[in-house]
Amino acid sequence: MDFSLTPEQHDLRLRARAFADALLPYEVAAEESGGKVAPEVKAEVRRLAQEARLIGGNHAVEHGGQGWKMMEHVIVHEELGRITNGLWWLMGGGYNVLALGTPEQIESYLLPTLAGERADAYAVTERNAGSDASGIEATAERVPGGFHITGEKWFVTSGDHADYLIVMANVIDGSNRLPTLFLVDLPLAGVEIIDDPTFTHVFPDGHPTYRFDCVVPESAVLGGPDQIGQGDAGQHAWFVEERIHIAARCVGAMQRLLDEAVGWATTREQFGQPIMDFQGVSFPLADSAADCVAARLLTYQCAQMFDDGAAPKLIHARAAMAKLFASERAYVCADRAVQVWGGRGYMRRNAAERFLRELRVDRIWEGTTEIQRLIVGNALVKRGVSATLAVDTRETV
Numbered sequence: 001m002d003f004s005l006t007p008e009q010h011d012l013r014l015r016a017r018a019f020a021d022a023l024l025p026y027e028v029a030a031e032e033s034g035g036k037v038a039p040e041v042k043a044e045v046r047r048l049a050q051e052a053r054l055i056g057g058n059h060a061v062e063h064g065g066q067g068w069k070m071m072e073h074v075i076v077h078e079e080l081g082r083i084t085n086g087l088w089w090l091m092g093g094g095y096n097v098l099a100l101g102t103p104e105q106i107e108s109y110l111l112p113t114l115a116g117e118r119a120d121a122y123a124v125t126e127r128n129a130g131s132d133a134s135g136i137e138a139t140a141e142r143v144p145g146g147f148h149i150t151g152e153k154w155f156v157t158s159g160d161h162a163d164y165l166i167v168m169a170n171v172i173d174g175s176n177r178l179p180t181l182f183l184v185d186l187p188l189a190g191v192e193i194i195d196d197p198t199f200t201h202v203f204p205d206g207h208p209t210y211r212f213d214c215v216v217p218e219s220a221v222l223g224g225p226d227q228i229g230q231g232d233a234g235q236h237a238w239f240v241e242e243r244i245h246i247a248a249r250c251v252g253a254m255q256r257l258l259d260e261a262v263g264w265a266t267t268r269e270q271f272g273q274p275i276m277d278f279q280g281v282s283f284p285l286a287d288s289a290a291d292c293v294a295a296r297l298l299t300y301q302c303a304q305m306f307d308d309g310a311a312p313k314l315i316h317a318r319a320a321m322a323k324l325f326a327s328e329r330a331y332v333c334a335d336r337a338v339q340v341w342g343g344r345g346y347m348r349r350n351a352a353e354r355f356l357r358e359l360r361v362d363r364i365w366e367g368t369t370e371i372q373r374l375i376v377g378n379a380l381v382k383r384g385v386s387a388t389l390a391v392d393t394r395e396t397v
């Protein structure tokens with residue numbers, strides 16, 4: 001295993017780090033305004049990300065993306081994870097499934113999305129289908145010229161800002177229900193937000209609930225008619241990628257939590273000495289350091305497996321391990337940091353306090369901790385213990 005960065009990757013890290021550093025001064029205002037960021041701040045985030053060539057890492061260069069390897073995603077997401085209030089999310093980008101589009105869809109959706117002219121949101125989860133996405137009830141029935149989509153979608157991140165949705169619905173084909181992704185342009189008669197709840201974290205965009213009773217043209221099937229029934233495969237690819245991203249962002253969060261807590265603990269004095277001199281303070285931070293490095297190595301190694309073309313099922317299990325471990329440990333690290341900060345750690349203007357709320361969702365979205373454990377448990381049985389644990393990628397191809 002060699003995790004040394006190429007000169008280009010090192011340059012990418014520096015660009016991503018500078019971008020993250022430039023966003024830190026906006027955090028407290030974003031927190032205090034309930035996530036509502038001024039349009040000029042949004043434009044500035046977008047401009048900085050464009051300048052640093054950070055938008056669309058998951059898309060091909062010819063589509064306006066960056067064409068990164070997974071290791072490059074990890075390098076960037078580690079830096080993004082240092083930022084609170086989801087400010088980095090404002091840079092935009094397009095979900096990876098858009099690359100499955102027909103040439104016309106690439107032209108009308110992917111290209112303008114990466115250019116910042118359009119905005120997407122991904123709608124899979126429903127009232128009765130969360131962890132078990134196979135239980136989705138939204139249907140798409142054929143009607144002359146298109147499909148009649150009915151159903152409800154929950155937690156549609158950025159659904160309040162998107163101008164189109166990527167919607168999973170079952171095409172009804174006799175007794176078969178074929179999971180399919182649709183591109184639904186907004187506004188559209190019969191598509192409405194029916195709830196827009198507030199959540200634990202303060203995020204720039206909402207996660208509203210949508211109701212659908214609308215007709216979309218045949219051309220709305222993502223990837224064209226051949227992709228009817230293939231929605232789960234697209235969904236699966238997104239999960240693996242995003243789980244690795246989440247793991248990397250949790251590593252970045254752990255690093256920032258340590259940076260700030262150590263800075264505080266070495267300067268704050270009580271009983272005539274820096275509180276870092278008390279083992280009750282330094283030991284939890286030492287544990288956080290171990291958690292951070294362990295999560296970093298696991299995430300890097302997962303990215304390396306991905307880039308080396310390891311067997312997809314082993315990557316799936318490793319990405320689950322990375323997300324599971326990094327998100328669980330990052331939350332513990334945030335709690336430790338709050339404790340080290342004392343009463344100041346309970347103030348919303350303190351990054352540790354914000355991380356304690358914001359990191360919570362990383363144990364829930366893109367598959368809960370329990371679902372990651374199910375994936376790893378299955379791999380232990382089906383792929384075998386050695387293959388599931390292998391760190392030499394030659395043993396996993």
Ligand SMILES: Cc1cc2nc3c(=O)[nH]c(=O)nc-3n(C[C@H](O)[C@H](O)[C@H](O)COP(=O)(O)OP(=O)(O)OC[C@H]3O[C@@H](n4cnc5c(N)ncnc54)[C@H](O)[C@@H]3O)c2cc1C
Nearest residue numbers: 122123124125130131155156157207364365366367368370
């Ligand atoms: C802020 C936020 C943003 C989101 N954004 C999006 C989005 O943009 N698009 C989208 O489609 N979805 C989105 N989601 C939905 C998210 O992916 C789901 O919340 C998640 O998959 C869990 O589903 P659920 O909430 O229905 O919980 P449930 O599936 O009902 O799970 C409840 C509990 O039961 C446990 N559980 C369930 N099954 C098992 C099992 N087999 N074994 C052990 N335990 C189990 C779970 O781990 C969990 O603890 C978002 C969620 C949040 C909170």
